[in-house]
Amino acid sequence: MSGVDLVAAGSVPQPVIAQVTAIEASLFVFVVLTAIVTALARDVLAAVIVFGAYSLGMAALYTFYRAPDVAMTEAAISAGVTTILLLLTLAKTTRIDHEVAFESVNLPAAGAAGLLFVGLLLTTAEIPAVGDPDAPAWSNVDVTQWYIAETYAETGVENAVMAVLAAFRGFDTFGEAVVVFAAGIAVLVVLRREVFA
Amino acid sequence: MSFVETTVVAGYTVSDFLLAAAAGFVVLAVGMLYRAVKGPTMQDRVLAVNVLGTNTVVILAMLGAALSEPTFLDIALIYALLNFLMAVAISKFTVERGGVL
Structure with missing residues (x-):
């Protein structure tokens, strides 16, 4: 059996493109929004809760890309265990009440993160297709x-x-x-x- | 030909309708996120994340049916269980500080 045959035998049915992009796009918006809120929220408990929502979106995205094992791990570890551990840490320490809801953005740090993002994005062109x-x-x-x-x-x-x-x-x-x-x-x-x- | 491939109206199959509905639920998730971010109380946030979790279960179940991937239901089940756990943990945390488990 040649490599090409194996690929053909293991290939998944290609889903309808139009609806797929709609779901993907809204999932991306959701994940990016939750990530930004998690990073900028001043109240730690709010950040923990929104981080739980972030992992819900990520797991749905992984499932959509036919990686159910990764989605299960994301669900069990990120949504379940991490949230509980972060809450336990909060319970052992103090939570300060803040008057402002969001942290102000540190521009140099945001620029560095943006550069890293662009650098990683450039490498994706080299990844072979499924x-x-x-x-x-x-x-x-x-x-x-x-x-x-x-x-x-x-x-x-x-x-x-x-x-x-x-x-x-x-x-x-x-x-x-x-x-x-x-x-x-x-x-x-x-x-x-x-x-x- | 499976059930999801049957044509309902104007060439659209059951699968198409399920995918469109799933996309609609994802859009609703962004609305629920507003409540989780805005608050104002912690109970609002807990409820918002709980609804988000249930929403995710529904989306996964719809995707599983539309794409003929029954294993998606396993992930949906894990989420249904963990969602409950998260809501209980956060609720206990806000009521009696220190008691999470």
């Missing part, structure tokens, strides 16, 4: 085909992605698990608890 047979992953057909053909014989894991995560780069995953474990311990220390309950 299903492009000339993309780096497909131009090295020997490597990708080796993983597809030999994964089960080498590791005994049926899912190739899972095999890469748990076997081929097992130590890397182990390091990630250590980081997550350390973060869990740190949360328990901050909460002054001994178990998650």
Whole structure:
């Protein structure tokens, strides 16, 4: 099976373009608005709440771009865990009442952020299109085909992605698990608890 | 041919109508955002984010039906659960400071 065949077999049905752009455009407006409000809101609790709304919009956007796994992570981590952790931090510290609702914009900082945005935007032209047979992953057909053909014989894991995560780069995953474990311990220390309950 | 591909009127399919409705709900989300930003009280913001979450669940369900992607419903379910959790956490925070969990 050649790379082009694999791409064709795995391609998703292309949605109707006109409606797609309408949803995309309104989601972009929503996400950008929430991001700006989160950055500029003077009241921390308001910023936390609007940040929750931001992650709702991001998850909808990820889902729309057919990345449901990323959307689930965004939903669970950003909307759920992060909001709770930020609220816990607020509860442990103080919240000052402000008279003005929004911070004034720091122009040099906004300019630097704008430059970074433009710089990142310029790199997007180099990203291969979805299903492009000339993309780096497909131009090295020997490597990708080796993983597809030999994964089960080498590791005994049926899912190739899972095999890469748990076997081929097992130590890397182990390091990630250590980081997550350390973060869990740190949360328990901050909460002054001994178990998650 | 699945149900969403059936033509309703003037060549537009059920899928088209679902996508258009989803776009309408996204536009409504911007309106809900106004309440979340403006406040004035924290209860307004909590309610606004709660409605936003329910709105997101509806949008995801519509997209899942229109694009024939049943897995979108899983994400919608996660959101329905987390939305409730967020509303309870923020409400508890505003009522009894310090008690989030």
